[in-house]
Amino acid sequence: MSAASPERISNGISDKRLVLSVREARKAYGFVTALAGASLDLCEGEIVALLGDNGAGKSTLIKAITGIVTLDSGAIELDGRPLRLRSPADARASGIETVFQDLAVFDNLTVSDNFLIGREQTWPRWLGPLGFLSARQEQRQWREHASALSVSHVSPSHEIGLMSGGQRQAVAVARAVAFARRVVILDEPTAALGVRESDEILTMVRRLPERGLSVIIVSHNMDHVVRVADRAVVMRQGRSVGEMDVRQGVQKDLVAMIMGVT
């Protein structure tokens, strides 16, 4: 394994506080084993790249942390406390926000509807979901966040289905970033994007640690990984098989580790 990089502002993993840890995660879909004892640590303000070939189990691990998939066995801890997730709503309530693979937006809703989905404030309270939405308040919420998240050029009242892939992904990322309190998880956020659109997303991601957020990012693009990540964790066949500090020029090593040739 390569030594810690000297020129990097050391993100000294040892002296940082552990935010999220997954231990020995196992999950089988029928006869398909998606996770076979995967582990993952994430420190405060750290950006970890989760790497691995197609089918390595990255998305499944993320879905377990997000409460979509229930693990067969294994433990997830957030801030040192066991995290019990019965639904994705639990994960959001714990401060974990996720951008899922394949543009996870509602094409038939507007930009600001997408941004606020599941977090709408209603009036009067006691009516619950049957309470009324306030368009004015939603506009205000959008304006508060939009400028900080580089989506200010997107019109909030436009239907998101009519926007380009980059704009849609930007809104999906903004939704996660705006409301996350502990961890932001991005599953291939740049997969469908062009060069400029990827750039914007990566810049946004790189700034998240300033706000005290930790990030897990899945990507197949090693150049993107090198640009944003502090550390890389590699998965193969449902297991975490190695990790490496990330700095310029490690692309080849990362690829070798993903393919399992050492």
Place this chain on the structure above:
Amino acid sequence: MGADVDIAGKSSGTATGRRDALSIVLLLLQAGPIIILVTLVVAFGLLAPHFISVRNLQNLLAQSAIVCALGLGQFLVILVRGVDVSVGSVIALSVVTVATLTGVDQPSSIALVIYPLVGLVVGLINGLLIVKGGIPQPLVVTVAMLGIVAGVVLLISGGNTLVGVSPAVHWLANGKVLGIPAGALMVLILAGLFWLLLRRTQWGRWLYAVGGNPDVAQWVGLPRDRLIMSAYAICGTTAGIAGMLYHGRTGSASPLSGVGYELDAITAVVVGGASLFGGRGSITNVLFGALIIATIRSGLQQLDVSPFWSSVAIGIGILVALELDVLRKHIENRIRTLRARQVNQ
């Protein structure tokens, strides 16, 4: 250099132009139902001398009230990518249940509650089977329910028709308020309520979200299953209300009440421009859809065309509406790529 800039400017200009043209087509598609309705009314008005008369229009509204009521509930189900074909039988079940429970001679206003309650029960069963039973084909589930309920209706009624209906129900179906049929007015108020719920409440927005992308809805933590259940429950309830209007209009409780109405309900929603892909459509267009059907029926009747032809016309109407929906999806994709190209220029 100057030429370069010119070319770049021009090409992005035409892309914008094309996008705007496509956006206009999209708007036209959205306004389609009202355009079709007005065209039909004008055409029949010119062809059939008595078509645009107060009496005929009153009749038309009263007739369409049943399909409108059915369409409101059906729209919610189609919005969440489902369909409910059991509503025809639910009409019969509500009618026969009321007639059996309250008797037909005793005027009883409790009946007004029983119709929607019967529908609610069937709707909840549909929703439970589809959501909790894990049967992913709503069509098959509700076809089975159509048969089951039709059988239950025959069992309850013994195949007999009870003649008579309570005065309150009779008035709702045949009475008039300021010249407007009471049933139509009731459905209009109901539609207003639906519009408010769908467009102004969190529940409504979530329903559109679930229809637009059920997986993402679950991922972001919306109560997807309960939302889908609520759509089926409400669809059953509106079918019960339609049963009340049906009972009032026919004045008797036949076990064969409402046969075939499920097709009209689905047609109204689809012709009204709601997408079978889910997540698209509006309450107003559903009403227009129901009125289009009623107009075709009544217009062809006035022209002394065989009623068989109206089936053909309505069937063609469904197919055209479905094709237009596919076209809409296609145009949206085009707009998206044009916009992406512009962003990357």
